[in-house]
Amino acid sequence: MSFYDYSVPTPKDGDFSMKNYEGKVVLVVNTATGCGFTPHYKPIEAMYENYHDQGFEVLDIPCNQFAGQTPGSDEEVHEFCTLKYHTQFPQMKKSDVNGENALPLYGFLKSQKGFEGFGKGPMAMMMGATLKKIDKDYKNNPDIKWNFTKFLVNRQGEVVARFEPTASMDDVEKAVKALL
Secondary structure, eight states: OOGGGOEEEOTTSOEEEGGGGTTSEEEEEEEOSSSTTGGGHHHHHHHHHHHGGGTEEEEEEEOOTTTTOSOSOHHHHHHHHHHHHOOOSOBOOOOBSSSTTBOHHHHHHHHHSOOOOOOSSHHHHHHHHHHHHHOTTGGGSOOOOSTTOEEEEOTTSOEEEEEOTTSOHHHHHHHHHHHO
């Protein structure tokens, strides 16, 4: 199967097909409203505004699997994002990204780009220490580790990069621009 063979649920009980993104560059993000990484919404929205006309899309999938940092209904999450960060990209139904109820799309994404580490620096060290308490073997599985993990899909539907939440948003933007 390819990226375009998947769909994700919308807040209104519909399905959104990845076929809508054929020929586009897509950033798939599992988001949260009450996380230390929630401010990532600001640069993600800026990228969406700057590059949408060039074929860039954002697939926002709220997830409450990491310390319950996405409380509230789909409507409340959407209201938070649009009021606080002025997001304009579509937001999907709050969904799981790991475990038996994970969206099949996430199984595909993780199979294409596994976990390669958090990088260097204080945030990377903090995330490593946090995850060791949750899963001692976290380094050796492809699971999503935390909110705001990003997958970058090129215009051919290939998953070309995975960015952990500790990655620089400047690096994410450079990778997006290189595909446009």
